[in-house]
Amino acid sequence: MTRAGLAGRVRPPSPAAAAPGRPPLRRTARLAAARVTVTVALLAVVQAGVQTRVINPLFVARPTTALAGAARGLANGSLGGPMLVTLYEVAASLVISGAAGLGLGYLLWRFNALGRAYEPWVAGLFAAPLILLYPIPLVIFGRTTTAVIAQASVMAVLPVILYTRQGLAGIEPQLLKVAAVYRLSRWQGLRHVFAPAAAPTLATGLRLGLTYVLVGVISMEYLASIGGLGKTINFAYLQFDMAQVYSAVVLVFVLAGMLLALVGRLQWMVRR
Amino acid sequence: MRAGSAPAVRIITVAVIVGGWEAVARSGLLPGTVLPPFSSVAAGLYDLVRQSSTWFAFYVSAWAIGVGLGIGAGAGLVVAALIGASARVSHVFEPLLYYVGSMPKIIILPVLLLYLSTGIYSKVGMAAVSAFFPVAITTAQAMREVREVHLRAARCLGAGRWRLLAKVYAPAAIGPVLSGLRLGLAVAVTGVLLAETSVASAGLGYQAMQYYDNLRIADMYALLLLVLLAAVAANSLLGWLIRHVTRYHQPTPEKVFFT
Numbered sequence: 060m061t062r063a064g065l066a067g068r069v070r071p072p073s074p075a076a077a078a079p080g081r082p083p084l085r086r087t088a089r090l091a092a093a094r095v096t097v098t099v100a101l102l103a104v105v106q107a108g109v110q111t112r113v114i115n116p117l118f119v120a121r122p123t124t125a126l127a128g129a130a131r132g133l134a135n136g137s138l139g140g141p142m143l144v145t146l147y148e149v150a151a152s153l154v155i156s157g158a159a160g161l162g163l164g165y166l167l168w169r170f171n172a173l174g175r176a177y178e179p180w181v182a183g184l185f186a187a188p189l190i191l192l193y194p195i196p197l198v199i200f201g202r203t204t205t206a207v208i209a210q211a212s213v214m215a216v217l218p219v220i221l222y223t224r225q226g227l228a229g230i231e232p233q234l235l236k237v238a239a240v241y242r243l244s245r246w247q248g249l250r251h252v253f254a255p256a257a258a259p260t261l262a263t264g265l266r267l268g269l270t271y272v273l274v275g276v277i278s279m280e281y282l283a284s285i286g287g288l289g290k291t292i293n294f295a296y297l298q299f300d301m302a303q304v305y306s307a308v309v310l311v312f313v314l315a316g317m318l319l320a321l322v323g324r325l326q327w328m329v330r331r
Numbered sequence: 332m333r334a335g336s337a338p339a340v341r342i343i344t345v346a347v348i349v350g351g352w353e354a355v356a357r358s359g360l361l362p363g364t365v366l367p368p369f370s371s372v373a374a375g376l377y378d379l380v381r382q383s384s385t386w387f388a389f390y391v392s393a394w395a396i397g398v399g400l401g402i403g404a405g406a407g408l409v410v411a412a413l414i415g416a417s418a419r420v421s422h423v424f425e426p427l428l429y430y431v432g433s434m435p436k437i438i439i440l441p442v443l444l445l446y447l448s449t450g451i452y453s454k455v456g457m458a459a460v461s462a463f464f465p466v467a468i469t470t471a472q473a474m475r476e477v478r479e480v481h482l483r484a485a486r487c488l489g490a491g492r493w494r495l496l497a498k499v500y501a502p503a504a505i506g507p508v509l510s511g512l513r514l515g516l517a518v519a520v521t522g523v524l525l526a527e528t529s530v531a532s533a534g535l536g537y538q539a540m541q542y543y544d545n546l547r548i549a550d551m552y553a554l555l556l557l558v559l560l561a562a563v564a565a566n567s568l569l570g571w572l573i574r575h576v577t578r579y580h581q582p583t584p585e586k587v588f589f590t
Contacts, residue, residue: 068416090422090423093358093423094426094427095425097424106400117445118442118445119442162380163393172336172337172340173340175336175337175340176336176337176338176340176341176344177340177341177344180341182440183563183566183567184559186513186517186562186563186566187515187517187559187563187566188520188558188562189559190521190523190525191524191525191528191536191539191555191558192555193528194539194543194551194555195552195555196367196447198364199365201376236453244447249430270433273433273434273435273482274435274436274437276435276519277435277437277438277581278437278525281437281438281440281529282437282525282528282529285489289435289437289438292441294445295379295441296441301441301445302519304441304442305393308438308439311434311435311438312434315430315435316430316435319430319433
């Protein structure tokens with residue numbers, strides 16, 4: 060075994076331990092390069108498989124075709140338009156669930172009796188497949204983007220509530236005492252003590268919220284054929300236009316990847 | 332407030348919700364197709380539980396979820412064992428797994444429908460793909476967080492690769508693996524039932540859509556309620572199992588799992 064391999068196995072650098080100081084830039088770049096290489100290699104294998112007809116070309120589009128289709132669709136608006144609709148739904152759901160979740164989480168923490176009574180329920184609902192309730196917003200709001208936003212917001216609000224309460228409850232008592240010594244008003248306390256101390260947990264809640272928003276929005280678009288990219292995928296499949304299916308899937312990956320990276324960045328910023 | 336007030340708060344909440352629901356539904360403010368009265372949903376629930384068709388749908392969905400979860404979790408364990416044993420490899424692969432795992436799985440349903448047909452196997456496929464990621468990610472994480480001291484001690488005693496896996500990694504990772512399985516179960520349920528609402532001829536998702544299409548909204552609510560209760564029950568059962576299995580473990584720093 061090489062020395063580097065041994066060192067790598069004996070002392071696994073956990074993400075939590077690596078968080079305070081960012082890894083040196085060269086290492087980050089090398090890791091990124093390795094990931095890109097792996098991804099490109101996997102896509103190349105698929106490409107070769109489709110080209111040689113080992114993979115049925117009717118079922119799987121060539122990655123190059125899908126990428127080119129995605130770029131073309133963005134340029135002429137046939138996929139760019141749906142992508143914007145999806146982005147709008149995701150952003151609206153994220154704002155609604157974020158605001159409501161912060162507020163409700165704060166209430167559950169502030170009034171402990173409510174928190175103790177409701178937290179197991181919120182956790183239970185969080186584990187339940189709430190996306191199945193999508194006919195309900197359809198019945199209430201009709202086949203509109205509002206129904207999509209309502210469904211995604213309900214799903215995403217739960218992790219935000221849970222992590223907000225957990226973040227506030229996990230604040231060290233000393234900090235509260237310091238706040239009391241400085242005679243901070245409730246608002247000042249929130250601004251200068253609670254928010255910074257709970258920020259990492261809140262960011263985690265928001266990040267989970269984002270994944271649930273994405274699942275809610277795309278799934279509902281697909282299943283109910285309303286809105287943006289999910290609807291595009293469903294339509295393309297029904298017309299057996301697999302190239303279009305994969306192009307839209309590429310754009311879902313791009314959109315979700317960008318948003319996840321954005322929220323991940325936020326998470327890293329508040330964890331200093 | 333007193334420590335014993337939680338049950339009281341819950342009872343009051345349930346009473347207010349049920350009462351408010353019934354009152355609003357009976358007042359005629361909302362059409363019955365939007366919000367049927369709670370009493371008719373409860374009656375629908377009672378009927379559903381007594382119908383054999385409900386249990387058949389339940390069986391179909393549970394079969395797809397169970398088999399898919401088994402395949403997906405098995406693949407997840409293998410992949411995690413391959414990449415988790417080396418910190419370098421896992422640093423390259425874990426973020427990729429995480430990103431792909433965060434995508435809404437429904438977008439691959441068209442591909443699964445083509446390959447596995449519209450029958451139950453496309454649902455098994457959905458469950459497997461959904462469950463793979465949480466299991467793989469949590470297991471790979473757990474393997475990297477195995478105590479260094481334990482690894483060194485085992486190596487000093489002459490343990491090889493397989494011995495290490497069986498005697499050190501497996502007992503240390505059992506808790507996180509079960510947590511991954513729990514997350515996997517949740518997403519597998521979602522994947523299967525969503526696929527059933529889309530293209531299927533049996534199962535709980537299909538049944539709910541039948542009720543929706545026939546505007547039997549009270550029955551649909553009742554069925555969804557039944558599904559949610561079953562999912563929560565299965566989830567708490569796994570939660571109990573995790574606490575039971577890990578009861579001897581020393582507390583480790585808190586970790587956050589993503590789906």
